[in-house]
Amino acid sequence: MPRARHLILNLVTWSLVLLIAFPLFWMIITSVKPQSELFRIPPTWLPETVTFEHYWRLLSETPFLRYFRNSVVLATTTTLFVVSLGTLGAYSLVRFNYRGRETLAMLVLFTYLLPSVVLIIPLYMMMVAIGLSNTLMSLILAHTTFALPYALWLLRSFMEGVPKDLESAALVDGATRMGAFRDVILPQLLPGIISTALFTFILSWNEYLYALVLVNSDAVAPLTTGVMSMLISAFNIEWSLLMAASVMMSLPLIVVFAFLQSYLTSGFGAGGVKG
């Protein structure tokens, strides 16, 4: 009886995994199939010949690299903004006592509850008013506004986990407030900062709607909108190019994740104070 249950459980889990993994698998397979194999029926599971011509075409004949660079700049700058603002904001929310502190924190989260469509038009008008429409900066600001509330809450809970006495000790030992923040709080907060950075980077990298509305010049389009408009038209979808682009768009995330994950699990923090 337990054996059977075990089996069923395994079966269900694995089918779920396959279900989720299959599109990814198909994406990679399609990106290396030659054009002739693409629509063959029945489909070939593994390509008969592996080709990288789509990748080559993407890199040499399309503005893919420009979109890619835009996306890197966009996601990195947004992450920097969000992490630095979020860290300082969380510090203020946790460490300083002032009237309306809790209300402020709730209010910040409230903006996150609004659907982005509601915010997008006012944002667009604002960007036009301050002369930032159609720039990468407008997207950076927009992404910062929607990633910051969540980041603030995430960092706040991490900050609450840093014992107050650590900072007090640094202050007594002669550090300034900023010095104590840098020497003692930041190292403790590192796992929180890295998770927040990951979260923000992914959010910004994959964001589509804001990019579509706020930026319509091809020169500053990020990957999401750039690739779509380049390869999908009303008459034709360039499947193999699209799949190659998708693979390359996923790569940075995978690399970033693989690189930073070891930081997340290396167990900073424990053992600083008694109890």
Added chain:
Amino acid sequence: MANVTLSKVRKSFGAFTALEELNMEIAAGEFIALLGPSGCGKSTTLRILAGLEFPTSGEISIDDRRVNDLPPGKRDIAMVFQSYALYPHMTVAENIAYPLKKHGVKRPEREAAVRQAAELLQLEPLLDRKPKQLSGGQQQRVALGRALVRDPKVFLLDEPLSNLDAKLRSYMRAELIELHRRLGKTMVYVTHDQLEAMTMATRIAVMHGGRLQQFDTPEMVYNCPANRFVASFIGTPSMNQLEGRVEGGAFILGPDRIAIDRTMFRDDLADGPAVLGIRPEYIQIGRGPLQATVRLAENTGHETILTLELSEGSRITARVEAGSRHKVGQVLSLGLQNDAVHLFEPGENGARLNKEQTGAAVIPMRAQ
């Protein structure tokens, strides 16, 4: 050498008052113990001295300088935190060196100072470890080391020995006394261990419920407790307190009359309800006007503590020699050593009614 003054310091957290009108004058070079039960405001007092909490009102000065508006780093103090507060990402050596680094001490001198502190605290083999790889007692010694490397005006120590084993604790106690003698620095030492307070401090500040109860030498705190709280808090087993009445030259306790010497007490001592206090060691077994039944006899090895029930029902403890054979249920007659009797006002924390310097022979506590 720096003196420390707290005048009219109050601290409240919202509606809760943690400290009420604290006045304390600490002379330069004193070793002060802040002693009191958990939650009485000892750490709060220390944190206010350190500049980590702002007093709700009142003045604080260090070395004759008002420091209310100085941040902790500018007060020239070193502190051991009750929670240790070691920096988890730094090694033991880096932890100890941190305050020196922040005060601009050069690397070679820093390393020498760290080595010296590590030697004093028996931490040499642990210098490269991270705090989480240490036991509680080792962490506490690192915390102590981080405070002792510097040469501040005032040391603030919040229960720095609480987590050490008995042997290490008495070693560290001796080391701290020696250190204080050598450096002559002002030290404020928080503890709820009266033995530590009695043996180390030049003066003890006994606190209770956010109020200073008595601020005096260990001898005075023990022999002339200011009120019922101090009397019961200092000394183990604590002072017996019997509720009764004063009538002329006698204390009336149920059916019994205990003769008292009225010249020992304040001139305004009136007849009426009062509390008689007597330490367990001044109860004389075998002769005297009172009758008591032995309820419990605890032999600790070098002495025996008897719990006795008086005829009117209240219980007292008496300290007798270890060899004495008393059986549970046995009825004894007993008396109180007359010059060791204290009288207190009735009420939860009644003040002592003796003239100041009376009381049994003063026990020297710490040979200076």
